[in-house]
Amino acid sequence: MTDEAHPCREPHRLVMADQSRSAARTRLVLALTLVMMVAEIAAGVIFGSMALLADGWHMATHAAVLGIAVFAYSYARRHAANAAYTFGTGKIGDLAAFTSAVLLGVVALLMAVESFERLANPVAIDFRDAMAVAVVGLIVNLVSAWLLREDHHHDHSHGHDHDNGHHHEHHDHQRDHNREAAYAHVVADALTSVFAIVALAAGLIWGLTWMDPAMGVLGAVIITKWALSLMQSSGRVLLDATPTGATANAVRKAIESDGESRVTDLHIWRIAPGQLAAVLTITARKPHTAAQYKARLTSISGLSHTTIEVEET
16 A cells, blocks of 8 residues: 655635735724624614615625625634644635535524514614615625625636636635635625615605515625525535546546556545645555545646545455
8 A cells, every 4th residue: 555645835824915915904804794783773773774784784694794705714724734634724714614604594584573573563764874885885895895806816817727627626725715715705795775665665665665685685695695605615615525527527537647556545635725635545456545646637737735645456
């Protein structure tokens, strides 16, 4: 039996450097969100708007999520060289994203309950003033989304530079769920701001006061959808699920290219954005060395840590 493991310290440093850019932008968006959160919650209470109040509390969840995201980036960077983390700190962001999703689900439930109570017991709303605050909130959300989206595109273009015929697979394991969580939250918040504006305009122009709490319910549904999607994507990484079948097929094809070697056991999982680990067992009548087999895997995108076991049949 021959084992060969490569901890991939240099690629990990590159990931940390790339994520520091995401962390800086996330901190800026967090500051903007905190200011607007206070303004919307205060205005929602003063003007009696459930849609505006819901949007403000939605922003509060985003502030918490963005705070978690900033902490995750900082913690991962500080402990990148900590030997206690066998495969590095690449999954810290996924843990943060999953936590954010749970918080989103709880707040969505609270928003729905409050909105239904407002439907049953309407309150007076100062539509004009509430709408002005909602418009400002929408502008802040759009600016925040633009800041994080620019970083999102930067990450995608980086992935294209290393395309080797497995683009979809590369994109899947390249995803930074921590950044995606922050981006998803501000986009969802921009959408709820639009709902708040529509509801307040309907109340002001046509007297449809029921639209305000109804939009609160719709906002809760959308937040729940984001939460479930984020739980699914980040949860798969935390459970070491294989990203897709493309990388596994590429590994088998490369190893078995000589017509004699066979991959009898294969495990692939993501250890950080853009980094995959693999453990495989190879059997052959006249096997090559682990180093020779590993050389066949160098063209597979993102495969930065491999352990190979060779058995003679």
